[in-house]
Amino acid sequence: MGTILKCTNLAKSYGTTEAVKNIDMTLEENTIYGLIGRNGAGKTSLLNIITGSIFQDYGEVEIAGKKINRSEDIEDLCYVKEKILLFNHVKVMELLEIASAFHKNWDWDFAKDLLKMFELNPEKKFRQLSRGMESHVGIIIGLASRAPLTIFDEPVLGLDVIMREKFYSIMLEDYSNYPRTILMSTHLVNEITKIVEKIYIIDSGKILLHEDMDSFRNKSYYVTGNRKGVENFIEGKNVIQCETQGNIMIAALFDTINDKEMHNARRLDLSIDGMPLQKFFTYFVDGRNHIE
Numbered sequence: 001m002g003t004i005l006k007c008t009n010l011a012k013s014y015g016t017t018e019a020v021k022n023i024d025m026t027l028e029e030n031t032i033y034g035l036i037g038r039n040g041a042g043k044t045s046l047l048n049i050i051t052g053s054i055f056q057d058y059g060e061v062e063i064a065g066k067k068i069n070r071s072e073d074i075e076d077l078c079y080v081k082e083k084i085l086l087f088n089h090v091k092v093m094e095l096l097e098i099a100s101a102f103h104k105n106w107d108w109d110f111a112k113d114l115l116k117m118f119e120l121n122p123e124k125k126f127r128q129l130s131r132g133m134e135s136h137v138g139i140i141i142g143l144a145s146r147a148p149l150t151i152f153d154e155p156v157l158g159l160d161v162i163m164r165e166k167f168y169s170i171m172l173e174d175y176s177n178y179p180r181t182i183l184m185s186t187h188l189v190n191e192i193t194k195i196v197e198k199i200y201i202i203d204s205g206k207i208l209l210h211e212d213m214d215s216f217r218n219k220s221y222y223v224t225g226n227r228k229g230v231e232n233f234i235e236g237k238n239v240i241q242c243e244t245q246g247n248i249m250i251a252a253l254f255d256t257i258n259d260k261e262m263h264n265a266r267r268l269d270l271s272i273d274g275m276p277l278q279k280f281f282t283y284f285v286d287g288r289n290h291i292e
């Protein structure tokens with residue numbers, strides 16, 4: 001598979017705040033990525049640099065093999081910001097018309113279907129929309145653009161669970177018909193595990209981890225059982241959190257467990273269960289969290 005985005009050694013500070021610290025990131029064609037991080041981790045700053053919305057202090061960005069300069073119109077990119085500013089007085093339909101002019105793969109039939117699916121009145125002015133409706137407009141632009149690289153910054157802000165599920169399923173269906181690369185930042189860690197193929201975890205301006213979701217699932221486990229047994233089992237393994245309650249120990253592992261070790265665990269009467277991404281994220285990024 002080819003590369004659609006390549007960032008090398010990106011850095012950005014605001015005064016003394018280092019928002020992005022020497023980030024390298026490579027996105028492959030036709031893949032859905034999740035970018036997860038806490039508040040203030042640097043997600044928006046990174047996405048703004050990638051898309052030429054702000055200028056990095058140093059480092060390089062290439063989209064589809066072309067070096068990106070600030071404020072340049074990037075043909076292969078659709079960037080849906082967390083908040084669409086500057087268009088308050090414009091009607092929804094006018095906003096879609098503006099967006100359509102920038103994207104060569106724009107699909108009007110799909111855009112109109114999406115307006116109906118999200119029950120959005122195209123004659124309403126942007127300033128009359130609720131927060132959730134604003135997100136719908138961003139989602140319509142992002143999906144109907146069918147850009148080779150589509151970047152959503154917090155696309156589901158203000159959407160209820162039904163509308164979020166609707167967005168995820170429409171996106172997946174459209175992606176299977178029109179493969180492209182989608183990078184989506186979000187706080188809703190558990191929800192995106194069903195959608196994304198790869199994740200990047202960012203914290204304090206640095207990429208802490210990037211991982212294939214399949215490989216993540218094969219590496220993230222809870223091991224529970226009597227203390228001695230768990231201690232023996234986890235020796236030499238990558239343990240990200242460990243707790244004891246009386247004689248019972250629970251260890252959160254980020255490591256592979258081979259067949260022989262699985263057999264060994266059964267012999268020691270240990271239980272091995274998959275760990276959800278959200279739990280992994282909290283232990284990994286904020287080690288103070290307790291195992292529940």
Ligand SMILES: Nc1ncnc2c1ncn2[C@@H]1O[C@H](COP(=O)(O)OP(=O)(O)OP(=O)(O)O)[C@@H](O)[C@H]1O
Nearest residue numbers: 014017018019037038039040041042043044045046
């Ligand atoms: N225009 C700015 N001026 C000064 N500091 C900024 C500016 N934009 C961001 N920052 C700082 O840079 C850091 C990263 O912010 P950023 O908005 O990129 O994080 P984020 O991960 O998108 O956060 P959130 O999830 O809360 O939106 C934070 O410490 C933030 O306060």
